[in-house]
Amino acid sequence: MLGARTVVDRVKTLRADGQRNRERIVAAAMKLVARDGAQASLEEIARRAGVGSATLHRHFPSRRALLEVVFRDGVAQLCRRGGAQPGKDPGAELAAWLEELTVYTATHRGLPIALLAGPDGLSPEEVCATDMLLDVLRVLVKRASSTGVIHPRATAEDLMLLTNAIAVTTENDPTTAKRLLRLALDGIRA
């Protein structure tokens, strides 16, 4: 028979293992969804996370449940990086974040659609992270504007529209997305 202390320790270990597994599943899912979209193979996600399919299904009973976490975590990470302490070059920080946003949107286009679908789908408001992202962008634009490193007509709203336009039409082609964004950043005119 195990002592009470040993049981508590074992439960703690199991919980920590479970948390680690969950994190590894989400990390693997984020990578594969970025590559393969909402239809990414759950078997490959489990394999990359180093867990069995049963473990994946215990943590995420449905594809939708996993996709929802991937989506929320992805947007949260984008917001966190955009909202980080400012460095010395607000123009470069804005440009780098716009690139991240463009590439993220270009490679995750299927995700909101998958989360909206079906009777138990999320609402458009839940899926549309534009407000959160726009708040981050406003801060970055304000910071860059105050040092005069961006065009006076470059509003956060228009930058969101432009990055979205590029992302939507270069779906799953982040190389082209980045190239077009850089062209817009530098300006077509010399």
Add this chain to the structure above:
Amino acid sequence: MLGARTVVDRVKTLRADGQRNRERIVAAAMKLVARDGAQASLEEIARRAGVGSATLHRHFPSRRALLEVVFRDGVAQLCRRGGAQPGKDPGAELAAWLEELTVYTATHRGLPIALLAGPDGLSPEEVCATDMLLDVLRVLVKRASSTGVIHPRATAEDLMLLTNAIAVTTENDPTTAKRLLRLALDGIRA
């Protein structure tokens, strides 16, 4: 009884009237399709052209027949204006043509779809005018490059992708389309 000469004159007059009517119908259709898309009212087109519905139907037995002419004429006009004799400012000429292209694409998005649809629809090659437009753009870019007024990385292909991206996502909102294009022309960075 009319003399042979008078009959010939009358036939000529009728033909000229018919040609004028046809031109007025196409001109009215171009304006209304730009405003209302492929579903523009045929009655309103006839009214604006100053002809009856029967005359419109004699010239264009189906909506598709009229839309096809509107589409081909629109692209031809764009190409003609882009291919006009160069003026003194190749950078401004390129910018103006890119704006025309963006606004045209933003306001005529429904047209290729309408022409593709159905068993007697046009082929994607016929509807896709990208090759013709790209040829015009290449000339304008080359001219602007030779005077160093555009960014060395601004290729005709990328400009086509970028204007298309802006147009596709600002459908029926030419004001926003123009604003985003200008931002890309000037550059987001100051």
